[in-house]
Amino acid sequence: MSFRAFSPQSEFEALELLNQQLEGMLPIAGGTNVLVDIKQRKITPKALVDLSRIKEWKKIELTEEGLEIGPLVTHSEVEASPLVAKSFTALAMAASTVGSPQIRNRGTLGGNLQSASPAADCVPPLLVFDTMLTLVSLSGKREVGVADFFLGAGKTVLRPNELISKISIKNCSNKISIFRKTGLRKALAISLVNLAVSLELDEDNRCSKARVAFGSVAPTPIRVKGVEAFLEGQMIDPDIIKALSEIVEREISPITDLRATATYRRYLAKELLKESILNVISTRRSSYGRDHSEFNS
Amino acid sequence: MAETTVSLTVNGRPSAVQIDESRTLLYLIREVLGLKGSKEGCGEGVCGACTVLLDGQAVNACLVLAVQAEGKDLYTIEGLGAEENLHPLQKAFIEVGAVQCGYCTPGMIISAKALLDKNSNPSEVEIRRGLSGNLCRCTGYQKIIDAVRLASKDDK
Ligand SMILES: Cc1cc2nc3c(=O)[nH]c(=O)nc-3n(C[C@H](O)[C@H](O)[C@H](O)COP(=O)(O)OP(=O)(O)OC[C@H]3O[C@@H](n4cnc5c(N)ncnc54)[C@H](O)[C@@H]3O)c2cc1C
Ligand code: FES
Ligand code: FES
16 A cells, blocks of 8 residues: 655645646545555555644634534544533434544544445434535535435545535524444444434424434435435324334335344334433423433443 | 654653654654554554553554654653652552563553543542553453552642
8 A cells, every 4th residue: 555645735736736637646535444445455546635724714703694614623532612511402413423432533523424434323314404505616515415425335426626614503592413323332333223303392382393313324414305205294102102113114215234134224213213212202391401421331 | 665753742852853654653652653562452542552641641652643642742651750769550560460471561550640630539430431441461450450540649
């Protein structure tokens, strides 16, 4: 393995490098996917463009509409951000379950998105928050919804001369959200199934808007719109769980691979959704603040 | 192959090294600087034997490009304490018997240091979480956790 490594100091310099369209040029952020793929000879880039010096891509900022997160923000930074924890709990929870402390200190949200793994943990939360991505190239910017970003496992709409420059999440005050994942062990585990749920509830627990997204049950993380449609207008109470399970059963088509069978994934998907709904109910009963340390003990 | 210069601080001392651009930080540490405390186990981010502090944060040196360490503050197990002047974590690992073959130990101690630097009195759950990126095939972990707990008490 031998390649060049360039260290552009700004977004513009990075885009100029990519625009030369040199064959085999690949961006690298935290490197936790790229370097593993190189070592396993899954990819053989001729040059890496190290994005890690682009300072303006490392911020989490509060805007009038919500949050703007730079693509270089790491999982550790997402996990530690009070801004994320307050309004986008599911995202903080997901980031806190990624890999290990070492992986969370390096791995970035931009890298999590562009890797386009069906199991990427931060993607279901970004899906349920109707997140917009800004893609930038020397010819300008375009905005793409996260749901439209993925084309398949490992494939996205990002062009070779483009980079993800911003992740924008809209705010909403009465939203409650949660993330769940099951892996083969607690740390360093790729999700067998993961799930994010975001509900807007009125005072009597009636749901006015629902977003539910699963990972690892399809080639890309997906929203399950049948489940969302069922939840909207419903009273969120334990009675709805049986009906929900039946809809999940119809809406997902997981596969068997070396980590789990399709049958087990179906079972997990139903259980994780059930747990999430029960958790939302008990959170509403107690308070809005919650502790998610149990997810990575 | 293309060589480049990487300037960084190594255990408090400013250094500049010549290195092939496609090398990792772990290669820089072991083969260029000759600091053999940090180990290579898996080379893929799973075992934590290569854990070092980069700007105070625990990272897997096997998954960082050497050029990405430019301008950074690198801290390895060699920076911790010498035989005559052991760090509380090193003393605790010896006292409790948390070392068997020793291959995981430098990485374990660095992860433990990263944890204690942020949280001087961690619970057992927090210690387990802090060390969750480090594998040990010998000890069964309990003694390592006991050692970190002992060191956190000694620190005060
Ligand atoms: C041991 C281990 C455990 C892991 N555990 C988990 C886990 O539990 N959950 C999980 O979701 N993931 C996990 N991962 C995968 C990985 O760590 C994450 O997906 C991480 O977020 C990737 O980010 P990165 O910055 O390291 O990406 P990199 O490896 O730097 O890049 C990944 C891809 O994204 C592209 N890219 C990066 N940034 C940009 C940008 N701004 N614009 C355009 N393209 C970009 C790169 O070109 C590359 O194609 C694990 C990896 C390892 C090695
Ligand atoms: S050698 Fe780096 S994590 Fe195993
Ligand atoms: S002491 Fe042998 S691997 Fe930990």
